[in-house]
Amino acid sequence: MSASTPIRTLTPQAVKAQKGGAPLVCLTAYTTPVARLADAACDIVLVGDSVGMVLHGLPSTLGVSMEMMILHGQAVMRGITRALCVVDMPFGSYEESPAQAFRNASRLLAQTGASAVKLEGGVHMKETIAFLVARGIPVMGHVGLTPQAVHALGGYKVQGRDEDAQRVMDDARAVQEAGAFAVVLEKLPRILGESITQALTIPTIGIGAGPECDGQILVIDDMLGLFADFKPKFVKRYAHLAEQAEQALAAYAQDVRARAFPGPEHSFGERS
């Protein structure tokens, strides 16, 4: 059903037109049931390459493959009825040339039914983004902390401090000039998130880039407390959900050990 899904979801054009309007609500999802939850709450559902770290236990996003993105993209699309679904281009699938990027982006859209791709990089990816957009593939940009460049950046550090601010601003402008419909700003000082948001005519979607962005995105597992390897500062606000999840699991373990679970009324078996 993926390739023939009717176009009834929020479109990239509608997202772009929301600049300056209601804040864009965005979350990641990697599976059908979680996509259903996110679809009900969000404007944009991202099948992020964070799936590698969050669901597969990889140490970074560098080991994520096209096959993983397609499999999770297909699962997510089965849960989407109204949000715009964007699928991440994994490391190594687009950097070599615009032609390589088109080959892989078209495969992602054809095999998942999603309507847009996201890729990391600004000035050096301008030609590639323009190449995809000219050929009918809506692109979401991603600048600032670009996790696929974690080794070059020396860790998941704040980007765009002091003299580095101009580089991130130039990257954001390049993404816009290439024709992207929106851009993710990851881990920037609040003032820079605000400046870029004011300078651009496309929506900025922030993650750790301050409240002035046109929208916000989070990894849903961080919010629900299902990812324990690290806690980015920007999800601490939702830490009570993580604590509740931990408490629920502890209560379950206690119930099982006390033989208090499940009662006959919860049995799957036939009543006798």
Ligand SMILES: Nc1nc2c(c(=O)[nH]1)N[C@@H](CNc1ccc(C(=O)N[C@@H](CCC(=O)O)C(=O)O)cc1)CN2
């Ligand atoms: N689950 C989860 N996984 C992710 C992301 C996320 O959003 N959540 N986003 C991408 C990676 N980006 C980040 C952004 C911030 C942090 C971060 O902030 N980490 C530590 C330490 C950072 C450091 O080394 O300075 C902290 O304490 O907050 C880590 C990965 C891909 N994987």
Ligand SMILES: CC(C)(CO)C(=O)C(=O)O
């Ligand atoms: C949400 C975000 C922006 C975090 O890096 C992302 O790109 C992902 O989940 O892969």
